[in-house]
Amino acid sequence: MxxxxxxxxxxxxxxxxxxxxxxxxxxxxxxIHFTYYHYFEDNFVKEKCKLLFPIENAFALMQFEKENLSRKIIHELKYKSRENVGKILADWTTERLDFKNEKPDLLVSVPLHPKKLKERGYNQLHLFTETLSNFYKIPFSHDLIKRNHYSKAQALKDKKHRIETENIFSITQKISGKHILLIDDVFTTGNTLSTVAWEILKAGNNKVSVLVMAMDE
Structure with a gap:
């Protein structure tokens, strides 16, 4: 062309x-610093999550170190209007993540507030989640979780604000007895994932696993 x-x-x-x-x-x-974590084994993501909420399994694709390439990749996805990066990251994930015969029941992405969604024009997790859903043949939901309050990006918050626990998410529909794979871009403090996970766990007899694009150690 x-x-x-x-x-x-x-x-x-x-x-x-x-x-x-x-x-x-x-x-x-x-x-690129890939983690080489195994979904079913103890790893750094799982250990961090265990301190915050009951978790089944966990996987992070990349390390999110201060000056490394993975940080630049995530920033391209979130702030440079390159939604297609989500598909590329999903393809890299499918090459490294094997659910074996224990696939989750549902893929759920962490939502943006409608105001943030309008500002950005897309949720950076949607294409990533949809690509994984198509590859693994696992259904997904972008609207099971609702973000109730608008807040600035985690990367722009100071540490004090990041560790504050706010009831900013809610469940939009009844769900019980499901194993949910919760998907986010970067694991920082784990506060966002923890808040969403507890909403899912409180909703019924559900189990939660976690998949993130990158792990900030």
């Missing part, structure tokens, strides 16, 4: 010209 000639897709890290469906070049891909 003409646009590809005059405005070629470039690696977000080194600026090399790359294929239109890629995010980084092969050389920079090697610099």
């Amino acid at each position: 003409i646009l590809d000639i005059f405005f070629p897709n470039r690696c977000i890290h080194c600026n090399r010209i790359i294929e239109a469906n890629l995010l980084v070049c092969n050389l920079c891909f090697e610099q």
